[in-house]
Amino acid sequence: MSLQLQFSRQIAGRNVTVDCDIPRGDCLALYGPSGVGKTTLLRTLAGFDRIDHGRIAFGAQTWDDGQRYTPVERRRVGYVFQDFALFPNMTAARQLAYAQPRQPTQSVEHWLQLTGLAAHGQGYPQQLSGGQRQRLALARALASEPDLLLLDEPLSALDASLREQLQESLAGLLAQTRLTTVLVSHDLGEVFRLAQHVLKLDGDGATQYGTPQQVLLQRGQYGRYQLTGRVLLLAPAEVQCRVVVAIGQETVTTLISHTEAAGLHVGQAVAVSLNGASATLTALS
Structure with a gap:
């Protein structure tokens, strides 16, 4: 049934x-x-x-x-x-x-x-x-x-x-x-x-x-899976920037370059492209 x-x-x-x-x-x-x-x-x-x-x-x-x-x-x-x-x-x-x-x-x-x-x-x-x-x-x-x-x-x-x-x-x-x-x-x-x-x-x-x-899970660039989340934290360091993103009730932490971080802000909606142990962030309008 x-x-x-x-x-x-x-x-x-x-x-x-x-x-x-x-x-x-x-x-x-x-x-x-x-x-x-x-x-x-x-x-x-x-x-x-x-x-x-x-x-x-x-x-x-x-x-x-x-x-x-x-x-x-x-x-x-x-x-x-x-x-x-x-x-x-x-x-x-x-x-x-x-x-x-x-x-x-x-x-x-x-x-x-x-x-x-x-x-x-x-x-x-x-x-x-x-x-x-x-x-x-x-x-x-x-x-x-x-x-x-x-x-x-x-x-x-x-x-x-x-x-x-x-x-x-x-x-x-x-x-x-x-x-x-x-x-x-x-x-x-x-x-x-x-x-x-x-x-x-x-x-x-x-x-x-x-x-x-x-x-x-949506297929993004190069066939990688994507999720949608929001930036919770941007923590600049000397070489890279640590970013924490909320996806549902989970969080993802990754490192990105200062150039990538320049287009992000806390509360920003982002697409998170998963690639093994790393994640790539793309700002959403």
């Missing part, structure tokens, strides 16, 4: 059109700057919001076509919110039991073990670390035995090193459970690590769909 998305809807005064078909077990990343409607699209898939035109379907079941509408509670969707939305008065084990269907196919202990929380089943959210709370929110979503897993920047509140560790854990979980997943992310590394497909949203309502390589 694939996730079929052929619809349009108004988001912040812009008409956003989505046209993609996600095979079962694959991950689709929604990528783009803040305010373009990524979370709104996630809420639309969950059933909290309605489409204007088109169709959302999972396998043979139509969830929304403008007339027929499957409510949230009948969509079998697991949702991990940015703030985790855990119940403060429930232990980890109780939260999972609460989320399970009436006749679960897996035990609470199974999900605790799978997410590395076997030793914390009797812990309350306030007793857990940030990474443990993130894994508990994910375990709760998995325990509901969904057809579709929705992740709204689940790792964005974590520091870089912990985020990288949990990306690895999440990649393993998605591979093991073979759940169809839609992920909202600002993190390029996260997108390339977890997603097979990307829907990129721009500020004018335009969308691009394809693999991460097709959508996020």
